[in-house]
Amino acid sequence: MGNAFAEIAFTQGVRELQIQAGSRERYAAMDQSANRRDKLTERETTFIESRDHFFQASVSETGWPYVQHRGGPAGFLKVLDERTLGFADYRGNVQYVSVGNLSHDNRVALILMDYANQRRLKLLGRVRFIDRDTEPDLIERLVTPGYKAIVERGFIISVEAFDWNCPQHITPRFTLAEIDEMTAPLRAQLRRNE
Ligand SMILES: Cc1cc2nc3c(=O)[nH]c(=O)nc-3n(C[C@H](O)[C@H](O)[C@H](O)COP(=O)(O)O)c2cc1C
Structure with missing residues (x-):
């Protein structure tokens, strides 16, 4: 077991940098994780x-x-x-x-x-x-x-x-479609006020 992303992305060189920066401990749990997340x-x-x-x-x-x-x-x-x-x-x-x-x-x-x-x-x-x-x-x-x-x-x-x-x-x-959806109530209100 172990997290699949950590297995691929945390190469030896990456792990050494994590040790130097003090972040290895934080990510060590991913190596042992029961949830592979693949x-x-x-x-x-x-x-x-x-x-x-x-x-x-x-x-x-x-x-x-x-x-x-x-x-x-x-x-x-x-x-x-x-x-x-x-x-x-x-x-x-x-x-x-x-x-x-x-x-x-x-x-x-x-x-x-x-x-x-x-x-x-x-x-x-x-x-x-x-x-x-x-x-x-x-x-x-x-x-x-x-x-x-x-x-x-x-x-x-x-x-x-x-x-x-x-x-x-x-x-x-925001995409045009998202803006359109978000502003729909405003446009409806404007129409009611006309
Ligand atoms: C007429 C035309 C239509 C295209 N349509 C799309 C498209 O719908 N989606 C997309 O991701 N790329 C589109 N592209 C970009 C190309 O498909 C691009 O060739 C493809 O992403 C491969 O690029 P690569 O050779 O840099 O890997 C289009 C390019 C042309 C010239």
């Missing part, structure tokens, strides 16, 4: 399936980290089961940087933001690619109905670990 619960599922974007990191074959932003309608990143995520990869700028990196090293890190509620979730996993020829049913589960772009592949991510971060330093920001 299976998505209701809390993570609801959060993931209401995101409209995330940031995805991969590592190039020359060792460079690379981050790409992925966006789509809320829920485009799907929880297929408690250990698996998926999304449809539509034809974009055809640079194939992330796909090239992940074909070489399938390890991926995602960070999902909820600015309005100052929450963020980090996920670590491994990617495999699927296509319509080999797994048409699974591709069908990933696509957004009515979205006309070409689906080049599906990203299937086996989750190995996740961690919720503290909300500090997340500046609250």
Whole structure:
């Protein structure tokens, strides 16, 4: 047992720095935790399936980290089961940087933001690619109905670990839809006063 995120992220060098900074004790409990936290619960599922974007990191074959932003309608990143995520990869700028990196090293890190509620979730996993020829049913589960772009592949991510971060330093920001919802009572009041 032990927390899966600590197992992956707290490398020897990281642990040495924690010792030097006096924070190792605080995190030692994670190493022994009876809760591995590598299976998505209701809390993570609801959060993931209401995101409209995330940031995805991969590592190039020359060792460079690379981050790409992925966006789509809320829920485009799907929880297929408690250990698996998926999304449809539509034809974009055809640079194939992330796909090239992940074909070489399938390890991926995602960070999902909820600015309005100052929450963020980090996920670590491994990617495999699927296509319509080999797994048409699974591709069908990933696509957004009515979205006309070409689906080049599906990203299937086996989750190995996740961690919720503290909300500090997340500046609250609101989407137009959230502002619209929050100001609806004001607009209704204005209409009544007219
Ligand atoms: C016409 C067009 C549409 C795009 N639509 C999306 C999109 O809906 N969601 C998204 O995350 N990226 C979108 N992108 C960005 C690309 O898909 C990008 O190629 C992809 O994120 C892979 O980038 P990478 O090569 O840096 O890994 C679009 C790009 C173009 C040119």
